[in-house]
Amino acid sequence: MAVIVFVSDFAVGHLYPTLGLADALRQQGHRVCYLGIADMAEAVRRRGFDFYTIFEDVYPSGTVVRMSQGALVHNRKTGFNHHVRPLLEGALDDVVRRLAPDVLIVSLFLSLEALTLFYKYRIPIVIFTEYLRAANGPPAAKAVETLMSLDGVGYELLQTMRSAGASGRGLIDLARPLTEAPELIACPRELDLPNVDRGPRVHYLGPSIRGSAPEVGPALPEPPPGTKLIYVSLGSQAGLLPTRAESLYRRLFEVVRDSVDEDWHFVVSIGGHLEPGRFGPLPDNLTVVSWAPQLALLQRAALMITHGGLGSVKEAIHCGVPMVVVPLVNDQPANAERVEYHRLGARLDTDRFSPGEMGAAIRMVLASQEIAAATARMSAIFEESDRSQIGPRVIGEITGTSASPA
Helix, strand or coil, X not given: CCEEEEECCCCHHHHHHHXXXXXXXXXXXXXXXXXXXXXXXXXXXXXXXXXXXXXCXXXXXXXXXXXXXXXXXXXXXXXXXXXXXXXXXXXCHHHHHHHCCCEEEEEHHHHHHHHHHHHHHCCCEEEEECCCCCCCCCHHHHHHHHHHCCCHHHHHHHHHHHHCCCCCCCHHHHCHHHHHCCEEECCCHHHCCCCCCCCCCEEECCCCCCCCCCCCCCCCCCXXXXXXXXXXXXXXCHHHCHHHHHHHHHHHHHHHHHCCCCCEEEEEECCCCCCHHHHCCCCCCEEEECCCCHHHHHCCCCEEEECCCHHHHHHHHHCCCCEEECCCCCCHHHHHHHHHHCCCEEECCCCCCCHHHHHHHXXXXXXXXXHHHHHHHHHHHHHHHCCCCHHHHHHHHHHCCCCCCC
16 A cells, blocks of 8 residues: 655644545555644644654744744745755655655645655655635646745746756746646535636545544533524634734624523634633623634534634534634635525625624524525535545555555
8 A cells, every 4th residue: 555645734724624535545554644843743643643743943833823823924935945945955855765655645835845845756746725726726826926926036946946857947847747736625516616617637525524533622611501502713813813803703792792682602712812801791692712622513503603714614514504704814705605605604794794784694594494405405415525535536546556445
């Protein structure tokens, strides 16, 4: 069987979708392990996979927390100096020699790093895309965009890659290995918008939910009997937008105070960057925590108010929970559009919704039989898609190994 190495980026939300594929590959007898920064190690090792920490002197333990709190800004040029150049200079030679990978599965967010790894070690690359990217944003384009943003050092990287075996004269030629690499998108096709053509090398994996790993965290108090649990989370990156996040929470807490006569109980995960006390006295129909076991809560929830990160959207669908989406950044507005299109919930203008509009959206979604039926249908599609084994088949074609279980 093959040795398969995942190369993860900085976000645990990007790591989680890979774990289902890693489990499936391990069940087929492959050796599966991960390379990444120190902060990713615990989540991987908790699932029983080997994890090899890289660039620990540059990204020590605690880097992700500092980034989420805005205390550390990671930019492309810094990233080049900190890890792309060391890659070219052989920083991973020892671990690559020791593991002898048959294939590297690399995050889309590390497309330039994937290209560097290919030219350095000539190991087949598979791109793992953690979100429903724009159809005009494939890995090669992402790598070229990053390369062009590097200013003067970009030319240095081009020259170094050519000396390592890159052929052709232009950026398109340089990025061709990514154009030819398979891409796995961590989502069922059915959640995408219609008439999106991503090309023959792109494969929709299925839901890629984080799986059965226990969610470590404090026990939460049980909501009063007979109440509907409404779970609220803006995701792990809300700390990068503290002003917008605080404004949203203040309006949301007005909704909570105005709904004390409703059969609702809110559980709000506000992250580590805000203190509950800054919002004043909190009503009895509200539980505020810095972190919550999301899957466990969704299994009991009647509704989720979410920022629209794809991981959270998929987990809500997986648990059959309709949504109110208040998108913040990146792919979240597009995911909110998908939620609306497929009738899985409602969306609100994040910076402009009033407490009254949020309350009305909650009532509408909870009462809508159409939304309940559409959510149940999509949840069933997720369950069926989860059995597709598309990822192991693609990896098997690359490594020449059987896709049958060990």
